[in-house]
Amino acid sequence: MFPDLIKIGEFTIxxxxxxxxxxxxxxxxxALYFGKKEGLDTKNIENLFIFTVIGGLAGARLAYILExxxxxxSLIDYIAVWRxxxxxxxxFIGGSIVLYFxxxxxxxxxxxxxxxxxxxVVIGHALGxxxxxxxxxxxxxxxPEDSIFRPIAITFPDxxxxxxxxGFPLYPTQPTEALGNFLIFGILFLVYRKKSFDGQIFxxxxxxxxxxxxxLEFWRGVxxxxxxxxxxxxxxxxxxxxxxxxxxxxYFRNKLRKRNEAL
Numbered sequence: 001m002f003p004d005l006i007k008i009g010e011f012t013i014x015x016x017x018x019x020x021x022x023x024x025x026x027x028x029x030x031a032l033y034f035g036k037k038e039g040l041d042t043k044n045i046e047n048l049f050i051f052t053v054i055g056g057l058a059g060a061r062l063a064y065i066l067e068x069x070x071x072x073x074s075l076i077d078y079i080a081v082w083r084x085x086x087x088x089x090x091x092f093i094g095g096s097i098v099l100y101f102x103x104x105x106x107x108x109x110x111x112x113x114x115x116x117x118x119x120x121v122v123i124g125h126a127l128g129x130x131x132x133x134x135x136x137x138x139x140x141x142x143x144p145e146d147s148i149f150r151p152i153a154i155t156f157p158d159x160x161x162x163x164x165x166x167g168f169p170l171y172p173t174q175p176t177e178a179l180g181n182f183l184i185f186g187i188l189f190l191v192y193r194k195k196s197f198d199g200q201i202f203x204x205x206x207x208x209x210x211x212x213x214x215x216l217e218f219w220r221g222v223x224x225x226x227x228x229x230x231x232x233x234x235x236x237x238x239x240x241x242x243x244x245x246x247x248x249x250x251y252f253r254n255k256l257r258k259r260n261e262a263l
Contacts, residue, residue, distance in 0.1 A: 003029045015130070016134055018131065018174020020127075020131050022127050023123075023124035023125065026085075026124055027121060027123060027124030028046075029050050031048075032046075034116045035116055037192075038112045038115070038116060040116075044194075046110060048102050049092050050141075053096070055097060056094050056095030059090040060088065061093065062094070063087035064087040064164045066092065068153070071202055086123065092121075099113070099117065111198035111199065115192070115198060115199065115201035115202050116201075117202065119192060120206030122184050122188065123181070126182045129174050129175070129178035130178050132177075133154075133174035135161065136159075137224060139171060141219060141220065141221035141241065142171075149172075150169060153170060153171065154168065154172045158173035158223075171219035173219050173220050177212065180212045180216070181209070184205065184209060187204070188201050190207060197255070202245075203245040205229050205243025206241040210245060213235075213238040214235060214239060217235045220234075
């Protein structure tokens, strides 16, 4: 793919970093848009976004370091997130922890903020995965010659800024996840227009993305499965997302139904 978007002498702008930045910007304005719909103070939304992103980046990098300790040799290796090497679930956990405490501080309803976060995160994530495609991170397993997926496989070039192994076809995990996330965003956007209860959008995000990521992990060649159970830790977290999302959705939908019946 194209890991280096612009290269002038020793100066290089990496495609990965650009798409991550664009994803953050789009997420920010999406959060502002839906924050206004929820009647929240835009200044609070701005503060929430900035500090949640910082917490997410820290969590993402820490999780990647713990998962791939052999890739780090110097201090610059640990902080050079613009070269790639961040873990999505680490970002989700780190950002969620920071967001929770900030919501308590600003006394913002958690479920309203969660709905805004769900739809904002997924669109930024989709754009970030395009950057992953360019950088070759989060790459897939080799595609067998007789596989029906061989025509859509990705072969990465031998490039110093490409993380994926080069020279043979791999499952297209990154663009597949990007497309899936764009689809989830579209569904959530439509549902948001007729949202029935607070927490609905967030619960659907957990369910849809959890299913998507669980299935996609069978293609991914980055995280090895855990012994005995044969699933990656990402798949375990994905199953947890689906269970939690389904629990939130059913609980608040039933609560809404009982309230309507009582009227």
